[in-house]
Amino acid sequence: MDKLLIRGGRRLHGELLVSGAKNAALPQLCAALLSADPVTLHNVPRLQDVRTMLKLLRNMGVAAERSDDGAVHVDARVLSTPEAPYELVKTMRASVLALGPLLARFGEATVSLPGGCAIGSRPVDQHVRGLSAMGAEIVLEHGYMIARLSAGRTRLKGARITTDMVTVTGTENFLMAAALAEGETLLENAAQEPEIADLAEMLIAMGARIEGHGSSRIRIQGVERLHGCSHRVVADRIEAGTFLCAVAATGGDVLLRHGRADHLDAVIEKLRAAGVEVQAVQDGIRVQSPGSAKLCAQGFRTTEYPGFPTDMQAQFMALNCIAQGRSTVTETIFENRFMHVDELLRLGARIQVDGKVAVIEGVARLSGATVTATDLRASASLVIAGLVADGETVLEHVHHLDRGYDCMEAKLRGIGADIERASA
Numbered sequence: 001m002d003k004l005l006i007r008g009g010r011r012l013h014g015e016l017l018v019s020g021a022k023n024a025a026l027p028q029l030c031a032a033l034l035s036a037d038p039v040t041l042h043n044v045p046r047l048q049d050v051r052t053m054l055k056l057l058r059n060m061g062v063a064a065e066r067s068d069d070g071a072v073h074v075d076a077r078v079l080s081t082p083e084a085p086y087e088l089v090k091t092m093r094a095s096v097l098a099l100g101p102l103l104a105r106f107g108e109a110t111v112s113l114p115g116g117c118a119i120g121s122r123p124v125d126q127h128v129r130g131l132s133a134m135g136a137e138i139v140l141e142h143g144y145m146i147a148r149l150s151a152g153r154t155r156l157k158g159a160r161i162t163t164d165m166v167t168v169t170g171t172e173n174f175l176m177a178a179a180l181a182e183g184e185t186l187l188e189n190a191a192q193e194p195e196i197a198d199l200a201e202m203l204i205a206m207g208a209r210i211e212g213h214g215s216s217r218i219r220i221q222g223v224e225r226l227h228g229c230s231h232r233v234v235a236d237r238i239e240a241g242t243f244l245c246a247v248a249a250t251g252g253d254v255l256l257r258h259g260r261a262d263h264l265d266a267v268i269e270k271l272r273a274a275g276v277e278v279q280a281v282q283d284g285i286r287v288q289s290p291g292s293a294k295l296c297a298q299g300f301r302t303t304e305y306p307g308f309p310t311d312m313q314a315q316f317m318a319l320n321c322i323a324q325g326r327s328t329v330t331e332t333i334f335e336n337r338f339m340h341v342d343e344l345l346r347l348g349a350r351i352q353v354d355g356k357v358a359v360i361e362g363v364a365r366l367s368g369a370t371v372t373a374t375d376l377r378a379s380a381s382l383v384i385a386g387l388v389a390d391g392e393t394v395l396e397h398v399h400h401l402d403r404g405y406d407c408m409e410a411k412l413r414g415i416g417a418d419i420e421r422a423s424a
Ligand SMILES: CC(=O)N[C@H]1[C@@H](OP(=O)(O)OP(=O)(O)OC[C@H]2O[C@@H](n3ccc(=O)[nH]c3=O)[C@H](O)[C@@H]2O)O[C@H](CO)[C@@H](O)[C@@H]1O
Pocket: 023, 026, 093, 094, 120, 121, 122, 123, 124, 125, 126, 127, 128, 165, 166, 167, 168, 169, 170, 310, 311, 333, 334, 335
């Protein structure tokens, strides 16, 4: 298994390119199932979850390839099986996004239940409830959601869906299903993440009729068929946010080209309050920091967009560990998203967890050690901590990081970090 070797203490300078968003590319690859015409996606990040999604599509008999220019082409004219098997779903929860499009276009889907993961139990009851309201019959058998149109139906039907909580992939499944359903669908309590709006833009480019995306109420008028499209995946706000925290921690001056400051308001507000300069510049974000010793730790509470993203909690916590003062971090989205805490403690951080609240006492220095990545963003927080720790930090189980970051160590090396990969 690969490891990352990080020697801390270097300031970061220069510029790097922010990749396309993992959480936008994954639903968009599934949305390609909605049309019999070819779909081309540009700016698709090169990361493990995307490779898994391409494998999932090919496993259904769909042509899905990346060309030399980096674009991904999906041709779902024919399908050999509407199935997402456990072997693929277990490594990537986003496979549940195949359910809506398969049902809408082919009238059937067999998708493995994703089960829990390191950050929480992650049920899919809302997906099942919403799609059932649209005329699907879904039974849970042998660990699979087996879905088909209810008797007598040839298409899903529009419905008014109000979810019990805001769900990102739930909203995406309903959006894709509703695009080909008969009549109008109204999504109340919809997720407002930029990745939802980007998916809606792609569907509109395919001929879908959608209004209100980016707000909590989305209205979709179903159409009989969708055509192909060419779409550019929105920049990854979580990747950009991770680099913002890294530069804030080490100190330095970096331009994140293609980064979208307007998608990171809650994080940028906290960074500024900490003492970091962050500016939206043309086609990017510039971050200048005096280094963690001169920053004031900031408390925050994770909430749905536009609030502070749960996917940035671990990285900002790493920054708080070596900033001045005490901070309180509350995780409200996932019940088990503090797995990085024990590993940060191994580097010398002072953190106490009580349920969904972590209290962090800033320390003057961290000291390098061997630590283990437990999930995607936990890994990113340990990389940030390693970049400021004295001596060498060895990050094990890097496959978690590779799920969601496109060449992270090469990008960090490009701005002056001392980080390399050791392949076992
Ligand atoms: C591929 C992708 O886009 N993943 C993101 C997506 O995950 P994902 O879409 O899985 O997360 P959700 O927004 O659905 O989850 C929000 C909360 O609702 C709960 N819930 C959700 C659905 C459901 O049927 N029942 C239920 O109880 C979840 O357990 C969680 O507590 O949004 C999360 C929250 O911003 C991010 O951390 C993930 O990076």
